[in-house]
Amino acid sequence: MKTYFHVDMDAFFVSVEExxxxxxxxxxxxxxxxxxxxxxxxxxxxxxxxxxxxSAMPLRTARRLCPQAIFLEGHxxxxxxxxxxxxxxxxxxxxxxxxxxxxxxxxxxxxxxxLHGHPLAAAHRLHDLVRRGTGLNCSIGIxxxxxxxxVASDQAKPNGILWIAPGLxxxxxxxxxxxxxxxxxxxxxxxxxxxxxxxxxxxxxxxxAYLAQxxxxxxxxxxxxxxxxxxxxxxxxxxxxxxxxxxxxHEHTFSQDTADSERLEAMxxxxxxxxxxxxxxxxLFARTVQLxxxxxxxxxxxxAVTLDHATQLDTEIRxxxxxxxxxxxxxxxxxxxxxVHASSFSDSAGQASLLDGDGALRWSKALTAVDRIRDKFGxxxxxxxxxxxxxxxxxxxxxxxxxxxxxxxxxRSS
DNA sequence: TCTGGGGTCCTAGGACCC
DNA sequence: TCTGGGGTCCTAGGACCC
Numbered sequence: 001m002k003t004y005f006h007v008d009m010d011a012f013f014v015s016v017e018e019x020x021x022x023x024x025x026x027x028x029x030x031x032x033x034x035x036x037x038x039x040x041x042x043x044x045x046x047x048x049x050x051x052x053x054x055s056a057m058p059l060r061t062a063r064r065l066c067p068q069a070i071f072l073e074g075h076x077x078x079x080x081x082x083x084x085x086x087x088x089x090x091x092x093x094x095x096x097x098x099x100x101x102x103x104x105x106x107x108x109x110x111x112x113x114x115l116h117g118h119p120l121a122a123a124h125r126l127h128d129l130v131r132r133g134t135g136l137n138c139s140i141g142i143x144x145x146x147x148x149x150x151v152a153s154d155q156a157k158p159n160g161i162l163w164i165a166p167g168l169x170x171x172x173x174x175x176x177x178x179x180x181x182x183x184x185x186x187x188x189x190x191x192x193x194x195x196x197x198x199x200x201x202x203x204x205x206x207x208x209a210y211l212a213q214x215x216x217x218x219x220x221x222x223x224x225x226x227x228x229x230x231x232x233x234x235x236x237x238x239x240x241x242x243x244x245x246x247x248x249x250h251e252h253t254f255s256q257d258t259a260d261s262e263r264l265e266a267m268x269x270x271x272x273x274x275x276x277x278x279x280x281x282x283x284l285f286a287r288t289v290q291l292x293x294x295x296x297x298x299x300x301x302x303x304a305v306t307l308d309h310a311t312q313l314d315t316e317i318r319x320x321x322x323x324x325x326x327x328x329x330x331x332x333x334x335x336x337x338x339x340v341h342a343s344s345f346s347d348s349a350g351q352a353s354l355l356d357g358d359g360a361l362r363w364s365k366a367l368t369a370v371d372r373i374r375d376k377f378g379x380x381x382x383x384x385x386x387x388x389x390x391x392x393x394x395x396x397x398x399x400x401x402x403x404x405x406x407x408x409x410x411x412r413s414s
Numbered sequence: 415t416c417t418g419g420g421g422t423c424c425t426a427g428g429a430c431c432c
Numbered sequence: 433t434c435t436g437g438g439g440t441c442c443t444a445g446g447a448c449c450c
Contacts, residue, residue, distance in 0.1 A: 012450095032418080039418050042450090055450075061415040101421085101450045183423095185448050217424070218447090234423080251419060288442085298417070304443055337418090344442095 001166060003119055004239070005107040005126070006141040006149035007090065010158045012103035013043035013074055015136050016082050020075075028053070028069040035063035035071050038253055042074060046158065079103075082134060089133045093126050096239040104153075106146055108239035123161045145169055147225055147235040150182055170228030174201035181225070183218050191215070200226045244282060244345070249290075250274040251339030257296040259334045268325055271340040272318035276311075277371060284345045285310030289317055291324040292339030300337075303328045310346045317342065 009015065013031040018024045028048035033039040041062050044053040051066035062069065083102045090097045096108035109122065116122035123140045130138050141152025142163040149164075151173065156162035164172045173181075178200055179189045191214070197203050203211075204226035211219040225235075250271045258264065268291075279286055290304040303324045311317060321340055329335070 037418095038416090042418080056418090058415055058417050061417090064415075103450075183448070187447060245421080246423095247421070249420070253418060290443090300445090302444060306442065339419090 001110070002144045003109045003112070004143060004146045004149045005094070005109055005119075005123060006146070006153040007086075007105045007107065007126070007130070008139050008141075008150075008153040008157070009086065009103040010137040010139060011043060011045055012082075012136070013079055014045040016078050017072055017074070019135050020078070024070065028066050029072065030059070030062050030066070030069045031072050031074040032059055032062075033071065033073055035059045035069075038255060044069075082136065085134050086130060086136070086138075089129050090126075093129065098239045098242055104150075106149070106239045120161065120163050123163070127161060143169060145225070145228075145235065146239075147182060148172065148228075151176070151180055154180065167228075170204065170226070173226055173228070174199065174204065176200050178203055181222055183222060188215065188218070244284070246345065247341060247343040248275055248278045248282070248284070248286070249292075249339060249341035251292055251337055253294075253337045254335070257334035257336050259332055261329075261331070264329070264335055264338060265322060265325065267338050268321050268340065269318050271338060272321050273314045275340050275342050276314040276317050277374075279312040279342060280368070280371060283347060285312050285347065285349050286317075286342035287311075287344040287346065287350075288342070289320045289324075290339075290341035290343070291321050291328065292337065292341060293325070293329060293335065294337035295330075296334040296336050298336065301328065302341075304341075306344065310344070310348070310350050312349075 014024075014029050017029065017031065024045075026047060027045065028051065029045040030041055030048055030053060031044075032042040037059055039059050041053060041055050041057045041059060043055055044062070048062070048066055048069050051069075053062045053066050053069065059071070063071070079102055083099065086103075087097065087099055087105065090105055090107060094107040094109055094112070098106045100106060109116065109119065112122070113119075116125070119142045123142055127138060127140060130136060137159040139153045139156040139159060140161045141149040141154070141156055142161070143149040143152055144166050148169045152162040152164050155176075176199065178184050178192050178197060181200065181203075184192070192198070192203065195206070195210075195214070197206055203223060206223060208220065208223055211223045215222075252267055252271060254267075275286075287310040288304055288306045290302055292300065292302050294300045305320055305324060307316070307320060317340070
């Protein structure tokens with residue numbers, strides 16, 4: 001018999017902000033940026049939620065619903081720091097821990113009854129450990145099924161613990177709206193509604209052949225789960241089985257749409273550098289590089305290319321992206337968003353690089369030096385020339401460090 | 415209401431191979 | 433000369449999650 005915990009931090013970003021500024025406590029707080037910016041709500045305090053504000057909502061909408069809210073840009077490094085603290089506490093408590101995102105984790109407590117006692121007692125002690133170690137509240141769902149544990153933690157919010165006794169999974173889920181099932185979003189919910197299915201109970205009773213045909217893999221798996229059966233799928237993987245990242249990407253939405261090709265290409269170069277840097281940090285090489293292009297009307301296109309060798313070099317990613325951009329951008333059309341995405345990872349370049357071995361080695365060394373400088377002096381302290389917007393170039397050309405050398409492919413100094 | 419940024423997984427069609 | 437079946441790789445798009 002399996003025992004899983006799903007630990008979910010309550011209003012995580014907002015709660016971390018409250019630690020650094022206790023005067024925020026109890027007030028409507030919105031993390032995501034200034035309310036006149038392009039952007040959406042990353043997190044809202046419970047006081048803000050009372051006004052209808054929720055995550056993923058445009059900031060402008062949040063302001064309309066709750067003009068008195070305090071809007072914060074947020075501090076991603078603080079959130080990562082606190083996420084790590086939570087993770088350390090969880091790993092001190094359970095043999096297998098998997099962070100599913102920055103603010104939630106699955107724990108496998110199977111076979112720990114002698115050590116921890118009844119799951120509910122264990123959950124209360126874990127809750128106290130997290131509270132004392134970080135100052136943050138969490139909610140915990142407990143079940144023999146990972147998916148049910150996740151739904152349970154959601155039902156337990158805020159600051160609660162909910163144990164679903166083995167055998168009672170289907171009874172617990174039955175009265176819930178189908179939207180409560182992870183994997184059922186807006187679209188699937190609407191399609192289920194159209195078929196007369198609103199609750200998990202109705203989903204459990206629905207014709208399996210129909211679900212398989214209309215909703216594919218997910219539909220069938222969910223129908224099984226709705227009946228409390230153990231169907232296949234992601235939720236049956238062992239806790240902690242998840243490997244490294246499968247893709248790395250960066251994207252940017254301009255504060256105002258632009259058709260300035262120099263600005264656009266400068267942004268693509270910068271995004272390429274950010275992606276390459278993270279590849280090097282993870283010691284990964286990517287073979288597939290993808291451009292994302294969103295126009296002013298929100299129409300969005302992706303264009304990918306698979307290279308004949310895997311790379312982690314700024315120049316190779318940037319050049320591939322630039323080619324994709326030049327071939328696909330409707331010249332003159334205003335762009336809202338640009339993105340650079342890398343995937344198909346391996347742990348080495350594989351087949352011979354386009355650069356000769358010596359050139360690739362020199363570049364690798366130069367880039368590592370750049371990475372170190374950025375660590376010390378900040379991300380903007382040094383950049384490939386084409387990664388800078390024109391107005392910053394002057395300054396960098398005076399860069400006394402003078403690193404690194406020459407780009408062997410196009411001779412541009414960096 | 416005017417829509418971020420970082421991810422994962424699934425589907426579907428075409429190329430290509432045996 | 434009217435057209436199989438399976439497998440893999442690649443690309444594009446989309447649903448969904450936090």
